Amino acid sequence: MRTVTTSHKLILAILVLMVTSIGFSQKNKVEKANKEFNKFAYIDARQIYLQVVEDGYESAQIFKNLGDTYYWNSDYDNAAKWYQKLIANYPSEVEAVYYYRAAQSLKSLKKYDESDKLMDLYAAVGGDGLVVQNYKDDPDYLESIAFEAKGYELEKVSVNTKFSDFGPSYYGDKLVYASATTKSEGAKNFEWTDQPFLDLFVADMDSLGYLSNARGLDGDINTKYHESSTTFSKDGTTVYFTRNNFIDGKKGKDKNKTIRLKLYKATNNGDNNWANIEELPFNSKEYSVAHPTLSRDQKRLYFSSDMPGTLGMSDLWYVEIQGDNSYGEPVNLGPGINTEARESFPFISDEGNLYFSSDGRAGLGGYDIYVTTLDANGMPTKIKNLGEPANSNQDDFGFIIREEKRIGYLSSNRDGERGSIDDDIYRVQEICQIVLEGTVFDSETEELLPGATVQLLDENNALIEEVIADENAAFEFNVSCEKDYIIRGSKEEYQPYETRVTTPDESATMTVPIPLLRIGCPPNDLGCILDLQPIYFDFDRYNIRPDAAIELAKIRAAMIKYPELIIHIESHTDSRAPFKYNERLSEKRAQSTLNWLVDNGIERSRLTAKGYGERRLVTDCPDGVECTEEEHQLNRRSMFIIQN
Numbered sequence: 062m063r064t065v066t067t068s069h070k071l072i073l074a075i076l077v078l079m080v081t082s083i084g085f086s087q088k089n090k091v092e093k094a095n096k097e098f099n100k101f102a103y104i105d106a107r108q109i110y111l112q113v114v115e116d117g118y119e120s121a122q123i124f125k126n127l128g129d130t131y132y133w134n135s136d137y138d139n140a141a142k143w144y145q146k147l148i149a150n151y152p153s154e155v156e157a158v159y160y161y162r163a164a165q166s167l168k169s170l171k172k173y174d175e176s177d178k179l180m181d182l183y184a185a186v187g188g189d190g191l192v193v194q195n196y197k198d199d200p201d202y203l204e205s206i207a208f209e210a211k212g213y214e215l216e217k218v219s220v221n222t223k224f225s226d227f228g229p230s231y232y233g234d235k236l237v238y239a240s241a242t243t244k245s246e247g248a249k250n251f252e253w254t255d256q257p258f259l260d261l262f263v264a265d266m267d268s269l270g271y272l273s274n275a276r277g278l279d280g281d282i283n284t285k286y287h288e289s290s291t292t293f294s295k296d297g298t299t300v301y302f303t304r305n306n307f308i309d310g311k312k313g314k315d316k317n318k319t320i321r322l323k324l325y326k327a328t329n330n331g332d333n334n335w336a337n338i339e340e341l342p343f344n345s346k347e348y349s350v351a352h353p354t355l356s357r358d359q360k361r362l363y364f365s366s367d368m369p370g371t372l373g374m375s376d377l378w379y380v381e382i383q384g385d386n387s388y389g390e391p392v393n394l395g396p397g398i399n400t401e402a403r404e405s406f407p408f409i410s411d412e413g414n415l416y417f418s419s420d421g422r423a424g425l426g427g428y429d430i431y432v433t434t435l436d437a438n439g440m441p442t443k444i445k446n447l448g449e450p451a452n453s454n455q456d457d458f459g460f461i462i463r464e465e466k467r468i469g470y471l472s473s474n475r476d477g478e479r480g481s482i483d484d485d486i487y488r489v490q491e492i493c494q495i496v497l498e499g500t501v502f503d504s505e506t507e508e509l510l511p512g513a514t515v516q517l518l519d520e521n522n523a524l525i526e527e528v529i530a531d532e533n534a535a536f537e538f539n540v541s542c543e544k545d546y547i548i549r550g551s552k553e554e555y556q557p558y559e560t561r562v563t564t565p566d567e568s569a570t571m572t573v574p575i576p577l578l579r580i581g582c583p584p585n586d587l588g589c590i591l592d593l594q595p596i597y598f599d600f601d602r603y604n605i606r607p608d609a610a611i612e613l614a615k616i617r618a619a620m621i622k623y624p625e626l627i628i629h630i631e632s633h634t635d636s637r638a639p640f641k642y643n644e645r646l647s648e649k650r651a652q653s654t655l656n657w658l659v660d661n662g663i664e665r666s667r668l669t670a671k672g673y674g675e676r677r678l679v680t681d682c683p684d685g686v687e688c689t690e691e692e693h694q695l696n697r698r699s700m701f702i703i704q705n
Contacts, residue, residue, distance in 0.1 A: 091123065103130040121151035125159060132162050135427060135456050135474050137169035157187030161402075169426035169454050173203060191372065191400040192421045202423030210448025211568060212492035217485055218470070220264045220275040224257060227472035227484040228290045228352075228406070228459045233297055236266045236470065237278060238486060239289035259287045261302065263333075270468040270488050280335030282327055290352040290406070290459075294359060298329045301341075301353040301362060322349035324364060343368075343380060343391050354407045361439060363415070365405040366391070373401035377417060379439065398433065398441040406458045411465065415441060418458035422446070426454035430471065451489065460489075467491035493542035496570040497562060500534045501550050504576035509534035513552040515575060520545040536575075542566055550575035591619045593628075595698040596654065601638070603649040605657050609699075613657050616701055620663050627704040630654050630670035633677055635696040636684050640674065647672030654699040669704070 094109035107130040110123055128143035144163035148155055164179035184193045199205050220226065224241035231237075239259045261278040282288055286305035293300050304325050323344040327335040344350050345368065352365045356379075363379045368391065370376075376399040381389035398404065400421030405428075407417045415435050418428040422444070429452045433441040446452065451460065453475040462469025469489040476485065501513035515536040517526045525546075530536050540546060543566050549559040555577035562573060593616060596609035605613065620626050632651035634643040651670035659665050675683075678696050682688035 091118070091120075094123075095126070098126050098130070101133075103134060106130055119150075121147060121154040124151065128159070128162065128166075132166060137166040137427065137455070141166035141170060141172075157183055160186065161192070165420060165426070168424075171426070171454050191396055192402055195400065195422045199423050203425075206423075206425065206446045206448045206452075209445050211451065212494040213447075213451050214490040214492060215450050215471075215487045217476075218264075218272045218488050220262070220272045221485045223483075225259070225484040226486050229461055229470040229472070229486055230291045230293065230408075231461060231463070232263065232291075232293045232300075234266055235263050236272055237261055237263050237291050237293070239287075258285065259289045261288045261291065270466075270470070270490075272488075278335065279333050280327065280330070281338055282325075282335050287322070292353045292355050292362075294355065300327050300329075300335060301325070301355070302327065303351040303353070321346055322351040324350045324353055324362075342388060349375070352406050354409050356409055356435075356439060357411065357413055362388070363407045363409060365407065372396060372399045373421060374403045375405050377404045377407050394441060398444065403428070406460070408459075408461045409435070410462055414464070416447075416460045416462070418456075418460070425449065425452045427456035427474075428458045430457050430460045456484070459486075462489065462491070464491075467493065491568075493566070494568045495540045495542055495564045497538040497540055497546070497548065497564075497573050498570060499536060499548075499573040499575055501530045501536070501552065501575040501577060502534060503555075504578045510552050510555070510577060513550055513555075513575070513577065516549045516551075518547040518549060520547070522547060540564060542568070548573055548575065550577055552577055555579055591616075591703075593619070593701040593703070595700045597694055598650055598697040598699075600635075600693070600697065601646070603646060603653045605653055610657070613654070613661075617658060617661050617663060620658070620667065625705065627667050627669075629702040629704050630668065630699055631677075631702060632670065632672045632699040633696055634675050635693040636675045636678065636682055636686075637693065638675075644672060644674040647674045650697075650699055 090109055090113050094106045094113065097103075097106035097109065107127065110127045110130070113119075114123065114127070124143050124147035128140050128147065131137070131140035131143065141163060144159055144166060147159060148163060160179050160183035164176045164183060167173075167179065168176040180193075180196050184196065187193060196202075220238075222240055222242040226238060226240045226242075229236050229238040238261070240262050241257045241259050242262075260283040262275050263278050264272040264275040266272055277283060282300075282302060282304075284304070288302060288304045290303040291300050292302075302325055303322055305322060324341045326339045326341060328337045330336045341350070348366060348368045350364055350366045350368065354363045355361070356363065360382055361379045362382055363377060365375050366378050367375045368378070370391075370393055372393070377394045378391045379394065380391050383389060393399065398417070400419065402419065402421030404417055404419045404421065407415060409415050413435050414432050416430060416432050418430050420428050422429065422431065424446055425448075430447045431444050432447060433444045436442055447460070451457065451471060453473060455473060455475040457471060457473045457475070459472035460469065461471075467490065469491070471487050471489055472484050473487060474484045497517070501510045501515065502508060503510060511530055511532050511534045513530040513534065515528050515530055516524060517538045517540070518524055526538060528536050528538075538546075538548075542564050544564050546562045546564070547559055548562060549557060551557040556579075558575055558577050560573060560575075562571065564571070594612050596612045597606070598604075598609070599606065616628065620628065630651050632647045632654060634647050634650070636643070638646070649672070651672045655665075655668050655670040658668060675696070679698075680688065680692040680695050682692050682696065
């Protein structure tokens with residue numbers, strides 16, 4: 062047996078001390094990272110967490126916080142990585158919200174199926190909140206978004222910098238926006254994003270919405286902290302803007318030492334010099350109030366806030382602007398628009414439409430832009446996702462538009478040069494899109510007429526496009542706004558029909574019915590009058606199908622109506638079998654057709670039947686010719702010939 066010497070004991074003690082000191086060192090690093098994280102210094106916290114993980118120390122909370130440092134900076138690729146590690150390695154320690162954030166992150170990577178699976182898990186463990194309800198209400202949300210998408214063309218504006226630029230607002234013939242472009246040499250960066258603090262800038266805007274001559278907003282609004290998101294009165298004398306809790310050179314912090322966002326008001330002293338800054342009375346150092354927009358009548362101020370009464374992380378609210386320059390109590394817009402997630406960046410257009418961004422509704426990923434019409438009480442009605450290209454799988458927000466010009470702007474990090482935290486401003490040109498759709502049908506019986514030819518012609522009768530009505534007798538044309546068109550429908554045995562259409566000046570779907578009148582039959586032409594149609598059979602079968610029974614019922618009715626009527630049945634096959642086999646199969650089809658009529662009350666003496674095998678093909682599909690199943694189907698038939 063080996064003896065443990067004093068030297069062995071000493072070495073063992075040293076090893077234990079080393080392991081213990083390493084453990085304490087890692088814990089100290091985690092505590093420091095947690096401290097930075099709780100101060101929202103996400104970049105600094107992330108660097109420490111990554112070093113700790115690289116050194117082999119990990120926990121569920123480290124994975125949660127790492128994911129969050131990326132998620133709250135809109136770096137969804139890396140956020141998804143750490144949330145997935147959390148779910149895989151610590152499934153019993155995953156709160157519902159991390160399933161949601163993981164789902165949102167994957168959606169921003171266009172991994173929609175994986176995202177939906179995590180949303181199902183979130184729904185299972187997170188209850189039946191508004192986010193879950195919105196998700197369940199439209200399981201085919203991608204198709205719905207694509208169907209309702211508005212047509213836009215997007216291009217980056219010339220005033221974007223290498224830093225974040227976002228939050229445009231109209232100021233007469235100018236555009237005001239926020240930018241993190243460097244303020245001065247050695248200026249302190251914002252710990253959340255590691256970018257410079259935001260200031261307000263103004264650029265000249267020409268009649269087509271192109272920008273130039275960007276410069277800082279004059280006056281006392283810009284400070285060493287954040288300013289962003291403005292809304293201007295129509296007369297240009299008043300601006301409401303977002304700023305960190307900072308006024309008269311003093312910053313305010315909440316109980317967690319966090320500087321919140323507040324709304325302020327300033328007036329124009331002339332020469333676009335903004336001064337007389339006032340804090341709005343419904344602010345608080347304990348919550349944020351941000352992103353203002355004025356109603357059309359300038360009597361309400363809408364904004365985003367996480368104040369008490371908020372349903373989620375941030376909601377849309379409004380206050381009445383009263384005549385004595387005071388404000389009513391904040392009113393939450395309610396669960397018809399707000400969710401447990403984030404609703405923000407409202408904008409009310411001249412036509413009374415409320416545009417806003419949300420990550421609590423079924424969308425394409427990150428913040429999506431939505432639009433709703435405000436009712437007489439200023440409350441939202443039906444909400445629509447703007448779809449692509451206004452929305453992407455990243456964050457899209459800060460949408461504004463002058464609808465009469467069909468020109469606007471939005472902010473997005475879809476193409477950030479320094480990672481997903483870089484926002485840019487895009488010029489938006491609405492494309493006026495008109496869809497002309499309809500069906501072709503018999504004007505007397507209203508029977509649908511698939512296979513009809515439908516032509517689109519211009520006002521000078523020149524052909525633009527020709528389509529064949531589909532199996533539902535439907536057709537569709539995409540055309541321009543504010544133009545005149547002719548739509549002409551035709552089908553064999555029917556008189557052509559045409560109608561003139563004038564398209565409106567805004568995107569719309571117009572329904573254009575095409576009723577065709579059947580060409581009249583000669584009085585003694587009973588075959589024409591009865592319109593006896595063939596019946597069809599399945600491959601290598603001779604039983605009467607349900608659709609064939611419908612046609613046979615019409616023949617039975619005709620034979621009852623005309624007691625002297627005698628009908629000969631001719632039955633056929635396609636070519637896909639030996640010749641003699643098809644002869645026998647066609648005889649069986651002729652007999653089953655005859656039997657159906659006899660079984661349903663028609664005298665046997667009034668019927669004859671014969672099979673012709675593959676000798677009378679109606680499509681060019683003989684042996685050795687490759688044809689579609691539809692072409693072969695037309696050959697497998699029974700036809701009805703009036704004998705007297």
